[in-house]
Amino acid sequence: MAIVATLSHVYASPLIGFARIEVNSARGAAMRDLITASASELCANFKTGEVVNSALLQDQIARFGRTDDRSIVSFSRDAKIDIIVIGRIIDRGSEISIEFTAYSYDEPYHGRAIYTYTRNTKISSGSSIREYGYIAQEQTAYFIAGLAAVYQRKIPVRRTQERGFRSDEILNGVYPLYVPVIAGDDGVLSVSKGNVKIESGNIATTDEIPEGSYVTVTDERKSRQIREFIRGRKKEIVCEQGKAEHSLFAIPVTPLLSLSAPIALPVGYYSYSDYTGLSLFTVNAAPWWYMSWKGIDGNILKIRHAQKSFKKDSSYSRARYRFAVYTCFIGNGGLMIDMMAHGPLSRAARYETREGYIANDTTALVLALLTPGGGHFYRGSRGWGYFYYQMDTTLMYLTMRAYSPDRNDRLWNERGIVRRGNARKFLAAACAVKCVEAAHAYMTDDAIYGDDDIAMRSVYPVIETDDRGTIRAGLAMAYRW
């Protein structure tokens, strides 16, 4: 074990070995070598452990003669390697799937899996070794950070001369206590007995603690440091520094973008081959565009003479006209931002290019205030973007209807929900949602970081039929994007 001394306490950092990482392509093999090298460098820099020389380890395992998981994990116990990592890197052409599982024979694990890390990373076929290196470093950092946050390192507890108990290292805080149960073939099996409070190494308890007991510590602080380091580094590599002019530039540009949306949106999504975006935009915007089209009575030329139409045509809807104007100049702005931002964010996530105009907190705030859902679309969060788009557009429409009395509006009467008395409530609700949206957009991360944990996808029930026609119920997971 490598021992690192700090000012007030001594920690021993674990020995980590990457034992068997299966690959299915040359690109996967290159990624494997880069990951093990990055792991070694990261662990040394952040003092979270020491990585065994990978080539030496592979050689020893081959000599040992047994390459199945059970044998490798047992080998790690005999070789005194605290954490052994087994996994695979699957190259699927446009994405690489990384699956690592870390095992340990240290107490309290007794061979169990400590941490499983699974990621799908988008990668383009034309990526160079430069991009591989960055992606490998990023994924390794998230893996090591996750491992450091959960790996419990054993600190023995001993009886003192004063009949109290003390940990071998100077600790302060609340820590889980483990007591031995029985000795097995693979070591002593132990069980958790709750938490104990430790002050300057002294355990505050009156209960008897059996010999062989220990407490465990994790390294969450270093885990956070590693995550902050790698995210900051990625932002420096793929994003140009944000400027105030970029944010202010959004203000005059938004109405022009919104006006050009009916043509620019379908053409833009199509030319970027962003069919998901095209489908989502069609489904979400179609009802509001239809309402706007009815607002100008299906005739663009009527916009100029709309004021006269109010007085002449009793079936004309003032509210819909105003809504049409809102949609033309503001309502489509968020969708345009989605179409324009999706490509640069994807390229930045893959380290392909250094992008300007993205990852600027102020710009996200300005766009969230100016356009429905624009702040979240700017960040690359389509789910929240469409949520706020629908909320903002619905509230704006209801507000306009409440403020625009029409004789023929069946809903607009003193008994209906869309009446002048409720107009201020709708307006207040719209402003409140806008404030929440702006704050949320400001605090949301950009969709350029590769730490979407597959295990954190949303889970929903699904009912499907198999090829025999049998109904099968189960669970499905959905990506966040």
Next chain:
Amino acid sequence: MLLLLPAVAHAGDIAIIPWHSGNSSLDTVADDTASRITETVIKLGRYVPLSDIRIAEMRKTMQGKAEKGITTKDLNSISGADLTLVINVTQQGPISTGTLDMVWRDGVSQRISVATKGFSLIPLLLEREIISIHESVPVTGNIKKSSDDGRCVIDIGEYQGIKTGDVYRLEEGGTVKIITAGRFESAADFYPSIPVNRRFVIKIYPDISGRLVSVENKIHEEIVRRYGSEYTVQRGIPDTEKRFLEGVLIINTCGNILIPSYGSLLATNYMGFEKPQPSYPGLFAGAAAELGQLFYIPYRTDMKNWKAYLPMNGAGKTGRELRLQRYFWWTLPYTFAVNYCDQLSYQYANNRILPPLFVHADRNAAVLSAFIPGGGYFYKGYGSAAWGWYAAESTLGGYASWHKGRKRKQALLALGGIKAVEVATAYFLPPSYSFYKDEYERRIEPRIGINLYPEVNRRIALGIQWSVPF
């Protein structure tokens, strides 16, 4: 090896032996199958695979005895494992067959065979069989040692899905509480206590659904890689979604304007079919729909007046007729698209090719159904049902255009409901292409049937038929 029904499976060690016949391609497939099955066995946690070195020694011993023939008893004595699997891959002409011989320690054996036109599916198909077998395998453990206070060390742990603190019922009666679970051994308390070295069975079964779905997805991907249009008629053509959109919106539309209905057949050339064969029922149905949309209102009003043929006032049209005619003209592109999808669906089925992007068949079918009436059904090969959806939706749309007020709203509501049902069912339907279904279900199961047939002396004979699909 005898073909017998399996008894209750016992857990423990498993020897997965890929048989090497000397043909390097077949041996590689056998090794790949063994690797996949090993990984599956580890993930499901009911058996512990023996190491590669022991497997190699066993195979060497078996090859020495192969000429005299190997019985189940020989195999058990060579392997020493609780379950021995021997994987054999053979090829006859275009058909490759993968055989899995399973022999349990107590002498029970079973053989599973799969056949396919190509090697790549054999490992996945056999892996699927192994997963299905695991569905009924409980956890079997052994008590390694016991302390004075009755606490035991058992040889099962996290690997078999055992968790710290859980209490399990034993098959023989009683319970076991897991005090702490390691990877391959755990500390436990038995109620009532059990002597050391005694085997016990916990009736918990592995959850195979996730693994099964995963391997079925891989089988699906592999079939698409063999039959998908991106790998066959459209090989080398980038961006197949764009090509399909261009085909529907531009090529097919122009084709139908020039030559109604037949233009759709010619437009299939854009999707890679150089000599397309027409689907005559589809051609006729499409032509009838298109001509009906163009000429129904003129027929009702005044065929001699040119204004009757265009969606404009005049020729004595009522408001209803004008609305209906506008509806017909607005939905003409949909009819063109339906025609195109029908002709494409026929080409795909006829040429044993899967449509583009079939890897995400369910999603794409739902999206197509959302935009084109019956589009998802055409995509999955259900041509007749797709025309049914088109007929239903266009009828409701026409009814909504004809009427006003409450009837119109009811018709639009019904149309929305039908569209939602169509999208949902298009998503959940399995593909109907026969070559796809044949590859997906490749287990060789002989079928026995009885049939009547005429003999040469004009007598009717009763016969028993035994057939094996290939």
